[in-house]
Amino acid sequence: MDFSLTKEQxxxxxxAAQFAEEELEPVAAEIDETHEFPVENFAKMVKLGFxxxxxxxxxxxxxxxxxxxxxAVSEFAKKCMASAATLSIHLIAPHTxxxxxxxxxxxxxxxxxxKGGELGAFALTEPNAGSDAAxxxxxxxxxxxxxxxxxxxxKCFISGGARAGVLVxxxxxxxxxxxxxxxxxxxxxxxxxxxYGKIENKMGIRGSETAELVFEDLRVPASxxxxxxxxxxxxxxxxxxxxxxxxxxxxxxxxxxAIALAVQYAGERVQFGKPIAALQGIQWYIADMxxxxxxxxxxxxYAAWLAxxxxxxxxxxxxxxxxxxxxxxxxxxxxxxxHGGYGYMHDYPLERMYRDAKITEIYEGTAEVHKVVISxxxxxx
Amino acid sequence: MRIxxxxxxxPDTSGVVAVNEDGTLNRASxxxxxxxxxxxxxxxxxxxxxxxxxQVTAVTMGPPPAEGMLRxxxxxGADDAILxxxxxxxxxxTFATSQIIAAAITYTGLNDEDMIFxxxxxxxxxxxxxxxxxxxxxxxxxxxxxxxxxxxxNEVTVKRMLEDGxxxxxxxxxxxxxxxxxxxxxxxxxxxAGINAAYKKPYTVLDFETLKDEPLIELDKIxxxxxxxxxxxxxxPPLKGIGVMLEGNDKKTTDKLASMLLEKHVI
Numbered sequence: 255m256d257f258s259l260t261k262e263q264x265x266x267x268x269x270a271a272q273f274a275e276e277e278l279e280p281v282a283a284e285i286d287e288t289h290e291f292p293v294e295n296f297a298k299m300v301k302l303g304f305x306x307x308x309x310x311x312x313x314x315x316x317x318x319x320x321x322x323x324x325x326a327v328s329e330f331a332k333k334c335m336a337s338a339a340t341l342s343i344h345l346i347a348p349h350t351x352x353x354x355x356x357x358x359x360x361x362x363x364x365x366x367x368x369k370g371g372e373l374g375a376f377a378l379t380e381p382n383a384g385s386d387a388a389x390x391x392x393x394x395x396x397x398x399x400x401x402x403x404x405x406x407x408x409k410c411f412i413s414g415g416a417r418a419g420v421l422v423x424x425x426x427x428x429x430x431x432x433x434x435x436x437x438x439x440x441x442x443x444x445x446x447x448x449x450y451g452k453i454e455n456k457m458g459i460r461g462s463e464t465a466e467l468v469f470e471d472l473r474v475p476a477s478x479x480x481x482x483x484x485x486x487x488x489x490x491x492x493x494x495x496x497x498x499x500x501x502x503x504x505x506x507x508x509x510x511x512a513i514a515l516a517v518q519y520a521g522e523r524v525q526f527g528k529p530i531a532a533l534q535g536i537q538w539y540i541a542d543m544x545x546x547x548x549x550x551x552x553x554x555x556y557a558a559w560l561a562x563x564x565x566x567x568x569x570x571x572x573x574x575x576x577x578x579x580x581x582x583x584x585x586x587x588x589x590x591x592x593h594g595g596y597g598y599m600h601d602y603p604l605e606r607m608y609r610d611a612k613i614t615e616i617y618e619g620t621a622e623v624h625k626v627v628i629s630x631x632x633x634x635x
Numbered sequence: 636m637r638i639x640x641x642x643x644x645x646p647d648t649s650g651v652v653a654v655n656e657d658g659t660l661n662r663a664s665x666x667x668x669x670x671x672x673x674x675x676x677x678x679x680x681x682x683x684x685x686x687x688x689x690q691v692t693a694v695t696m697g698p699p700p701a702e703g704m705l706r707x708x709x710x711x712g713a714d715d716a717i718l719x720x721x722x723x724x725x726x727x728x729t730f731a732t733s734q735i736i737a738a739a740i741t742y743t744g745l746n747d748e749d750m751i752f753x754x755x756x757x758x759x760x761x762x763x764x765x766x767x768x769x770x771x772x773x774x775x776x777x778x779x780x781x782x783x784x785x786x787x788x789n790e791v792t793v794k795r796m797l798e799d800g801x802x803x804x805x806x807x808x809x810x811x812x813x814x815x816x817x818x819x820x821x822x823x824x825x826x827x828a829g830i831n832a833a834y835k836k837p838y839t840v841l842d843f844e845t846l847k848d849e850p851l852i853e854l855d856k857i858x859x860x861x862x863x864x865x866x867x868x869x870x871x872p873p874l875k876g877i878g879v880m881l882e883g884n885d886k887k888t889t890d891k892l893a894s895m896l897l898e899k900h901v902i
Binding site for chain 2: 261262265266268269272273276301302303304306307312316317318
């Protein structure tokens with residue numbers, strides 16, 4: 255058993271850390287304040303190849319797999335959770351197209367997403383279909399005359415949805431069949447009938463734009479169906495399983511940074527004549543934070559390794575996401591506590607990190623849904 | 636056309652600086668970085684590569700772990716890398732180092748259209764000697780303090796920065812240029828495609844056996860024994876005292892200030 259990264263992975267970690275420090279950190283507080291998607295930083299991610307992680311070079315990607323995604327996303331999350339979320343969620347679209355697309359679809363869409371500068375989005379959630387994908391109300395009706403699907407419905411809480419050039423969306427092609435009647439489609443920004451609704455005002459990750467998507471007689475060529483007709487649920491679950499490891503990486507990064515900030519502050523803050531780091535109460539906080547975070551990292555790496563090895567990783571993806579997200583909240587909370595009043599102030603990053611960390615317990619499946627997935631997997635072994 | 640970029644691994648002075656009992660730096664216990672001015676030299680070379688498609692070769696002298704730095708430069712965009720590494724070269728001062736690097740460049744080949752770029756100086760020794768010494772040993776013209784470099788054919792135009800202005804210099808190649816950073820010079824980062832290629836690009840180790848018969852190598856002038864520089868003591872200079880504050884906005888105060896500055900030969 256070898257826990258070390260390859261030389262290339264170690265270099266990627268260094269690059270991602272440098273990028274996060276030099277490009278993401280300087281704007282993290284500002285985009286949180288203004289709620290603006292950092293267009294320039296996304297362009298820089300494209301230039302350096304981050305947007306092609308996990309995609310084959312023949313499609314404009316930069317190779318690697320889930321572990322490379324985890325490395326980059328967690329380094330980004332140390333300095334800017336919103337940017338980490340942007341990369342993590344963007345990659346779902348090219349990965350899903352690579353996994354399920356036809357050769358023609360891959361040739362057409364992957365280079366645009368990997369190196370062409372277009373943002374990707376993944377749209378499954380609807381007002382009445384969050385954890386329960388069977389509740390999807392968006393419908394796609396086949397028009398034989400034009401060989402198109404006519405899509406009507408609304409998607410909500412779609413990260414990057416209003417910025418994306420290429421989106422993977424889900425609609426019912428056989429509404430009576432529930433999840434077995436759902437299909438996936440690739441759609442593009444600017445298609446007639448595709449408009450945007452509300453941009454959400456969120457508690458955290460405010461630099462990652464969350465949009466409502468509206469489809470009104472959106473006509474999509476039948477050739478844009480991703481995978482088989484009525485095979486959408488399987489695609490959605492595979493994509494979400496992978497995405498969960500990305501969320502664990504976000505949670506990992508914010509926890510790592512919170513520990514670093516807490517250790518630094520505890521060493522500098524003098525009360526009763528000595529740094530608070532000399533107090534055992536603080537030391538025990540740090541010990542708990544570090545131990546749980548290291549355990550979370552290893553579970554996340556393990557899930558990524560399973561995914562990269564072609565093994566089943568559904569249960570471990572749920573475990574690592576559930577665990578890392580809960581840990582992020584635990585660790586950021588204690589780091590803020592160690593900072594006392596300063597931690598509560600807007601001028602310190604922990605206040606933002608505290609708000610940002612919470613989302614990891616909610617999106618790409620709530621903690622409760624993960625417990626369902628995990629318990630089923632464990633009890634049905 | 637080929638540009639050699641000479642680079643050095645230096646201690647990260649933002650971390651802990653450790654000194655051995657003999658006064659030399661305890662490099663093993665410190666984190667290392669690529670010397671900042673050398674990164675600027677690499678960026679200048681890569682910009683010329685972007686414009687002309689020339690070959691960029693990273694060169695360093697150091698122990699085997701210096702490979703990590705060279706691979707990062709390959710990931711930034713250098714085409715190949717040369718590590719000059721041998722026990723016999725260890726402990727070399729600037730005089731000995733420049734001799735060995737000059738010999739390595741001669742061994743590898745320096746053509747009429749080629750150039751050698753160095754950083755102005757390294758943040759550990761701050762001597763700014765190795766670049767100019769390489770030029771002397773190769774009998775090449777040298778331009779120091781370069782902020783902009785443009786290459787056309789066998790002619791290079793360099794903006795050479797001075798304290799209170801700049802010079803524009805035209806020079807035939809081959810030549811050596813030492814580069815400084817200015818507000819506009821931001822060395823590029825590695826790219827992921829570059830990282831993927833870094834361990835596949837040509838990487839050469841030149842050892843003592845390979846270089847010892849080069850005409851530029853004088854065997855009694857390499858390594859610690861052959862270096863004319865010896866460190867007798869290294870110390871942290873004492874902190875300067877608190878400055879003198881003069882208060883007042885009248886002529887008397889300014890006269891007093893002027894007389895104090897005159898006394899210290901500042902004006």
